Amino acid sequence: MPLGPVRPSPLVEQATERLRAQIVAGEWAVGARLPGETTLAAELGVGRSTVREALRGLAGEGFVRARQGAGVFVVSAEPVGEEWPARLRKAAVRDVYEVRMAVETHAARLAAERRTEADLTAIEAALAGRRAAAAEGDRALVEADIAFHAAVVGAAHNPVLAGLFADFVPVLREGLVELLALTRMREGDPGARDGAHEALVRAVREGDGAGAAEVVRGELEDPFGVAPG
Known part of the structure; x- marks a missing residue:
């Protein structure tokens, strides 16, 4: 299932929603490494900073975790609880x-x-x-x-x-x-x-x-x- 470009605004929220949907749908299994920021930005039609904020939000929801020098990995297909960044976005x-x-x-x-x-x-x-x-x-x-x-x-x-x-x-x-x-x-x-x-x-x-x-x-x-x- 291709990601497809997002609409102009609000970019971070839309990018987060698209990436979350991919994880929940099993497009990226638990333990899988996500594509790099540059690749995700190109597929979503947004800047790398938007992708970075979206990934940070998904990390706050418990879906992904960054490993220094290795990339961002899926750690759960379900949210583990609403943390501070998620509360702020709402x-x-x-x-x-x-x-x-x-x-x-x-x-x-x-x-x-x-x-x-x-x-x-x-x-x-x-x-x-x-x-x-x-x-x-x-x-x-x-x-x-x-x-x-x-x-x-x-x-x-x-x-x-x-x-x-x-x-x-x-x-x-x-x-x-x-x-x-x-x-x-x-x-x-x-x-x-x-x-x-x-x-x-x-x-x-x-x-x-x-x-x-x-x-x-x-x-x-x-x-x-x-x-x-």
Whole structure:
């Protein structure tokens, strides 16, 4: 049974569904090694990053497991229970934002206290990238915005916080693109709160943990000028 290309959106969810169906149908038996990311991406008509996120979701559901240097293998034809990544994929954007706020406000505070010069360079480069992406459309801006916030979280030097943020990314990516399109706020603010992001960089640079946390809290309490839902 050929996989067949997926529709344009939402890519990760569709790719996950197609791969899951192949496993459940027995196309790849338990113990079998899945084709490589490049092969799966070509068959599904998506990018390798989409395949990677889909495989990560299937791993969270208990269908597959990656073996370093060997590939990704089927370990079950049935889900072994809904784990954290699976719950996130089903969550409402509002619910994700409530948890994201707790993670990022604390991470911003720690980033201001722990950042290195290399961290500052990365954060400032990410801010420049966000500004450049503002002229490329909503999706490009969302990708750059996520990269900026990831750089700030990374500066906290806490792998658990960084891991939690990374888990949010698939839900955030699609939710924020839809939110920007719905609110059309960029018609009046093309940079989508560039000033707040600059203030966050300044607070981190100056070691102002409370200020950094407050900037993030203010942004996430009312993203893009409306309450998430």
